[in-house]
Amino acid sequence: MCLKQKCPEKRFFSYMTSKNSEMSGSSPFKMRLVHLDLKGAPPKVCYLSEIFPLFRALGANGVLIEYEDMFPYEGHLRLLRAKHAYSPSEIKEILHLATLNELEVIPLVQTFGHMEVYYLGEGETSRQWLQQEPNSKAELCLSHMEAVASHVRARYPTTTPLMWDDMLRDIPEDQLSGSRVPQLVEPVLWDYGADLDLHGKALLVEKYRKSGFSWLWAASAFKGATGVNQSLTPIEHHLRNHLQWLQVAGSVPADTLRGIILTGWQRYDHFSVLCELLPVGIPSLAVCLQVLLHGDFAENVKARVENFLGISSLEEMSFRSEGAGSFPGSNILALVTQVSLHLCSSVDALLERDRYVTGWFSPYHRRRKLIHPVMIEHIQPQALSLLARWSALAGELEAALQRVFYPDTVEEWLEENVHPSLRRLQALLQDLGEAARPRQDSGQDS
Structure with a gap:
């Protein structure tokens, strides 16, 4: 579950009137969030200070930070801290860097989705509850979502929870509309593939709208979605993914999708190996953000990306020698x-x-x-x-x-x-x- 703090009207207006006006005018996605998955290969704060300006220059206006064990938990949660967890002062520095670069920060906190959700209904208490008519796994799922989201909204009234839509997809429309979930959360429709089912996505958007969800989000991927031990990012795959999300956005009512989250997974789960490191995925991120801004990947857009990255060509051969590119971490790539x-x-x-x-x-x-x-x-x-x-x-x-x-x-x-x-x-x-x-x-x- 992501927790999106509502922006003051003045702050939102500053996005709309910034000197980079193209960032808000030409893209169907008004919010473009870069996902930082810190459960593997978390970067040092000094590196974030170098890439946040690049994120902004490329067209991002927010970051979705999956802190995981890098957050400096205190009290009985202190045992969750990683050995090299950020200090409280480093967290403040990250937030300050985001503010300097006009990047809205949305924390991603794993609640239901990554807590053994595949085994929903298999506990003894749940089995007994499911034996009673008309209880179902869908109702069990919705009741838990409602409880978590209600707690968040009660404690933090200015915060809107976002929720990955895995568990919502197969729940019938009447059950969704009959719950309070559509009034509590905004679903994030995610698909990282290069061949999206465009018609299916449009139908899913229509279903969510009819169920009572006022706002929806999309989630694409710029890295970390093509192989559990992938070391190099296949830019073509992610380019196609974003071009197709643009088609989805064009096939649904205007302003239905509040924004898009460009995910950059660093591990498939806590027990898997590392996939592409963040510096390795920067060229793919640059391509994807610029495509979202301009609507295609024409030659002039490709030239802009190459200029941002300080490379002569986006072809794979250009990364085979030391010093290819001038973006932060290009030597690692x-x-x-x-x-x-x-x-x-x-x-x-x-x-x-x-x-x-x-x-x-x-x-x-x-x-x-x-x-x-x-x-x-x-x-x-x-x-x-x-x-x-x-x-x-x-x-x-x-x-x-x-x-x-x-x-x-x-x-x-x-x-x-x-x-x-x-x-x-x-x-x-x-x-x-x-x-x-x-x-x-x-x-x-x-």
């Missing part, structure tokens, strides 16, 4: 791209396809430490050169990551994506060294 595209493949080429390794130092030979001395000269220099090259790049990447992320993030990303390949090279060289040593005669003199 360049280094991650090299690792993702070439590290494993170069090690595989040596260990699995090199004729000297596969022919004269196979797993059979390596286990028995057997090798012809001449073959060491063919294998060892290649392995040493490859290890030196990738070790140097890994050190460079580690330093770049440390400037943006906390130590646990740096350790996790390198352990998942770099160290396994380096260890394979080190193991090969160790086996070569052992095979090259003179063998001691284990026999005894007669």
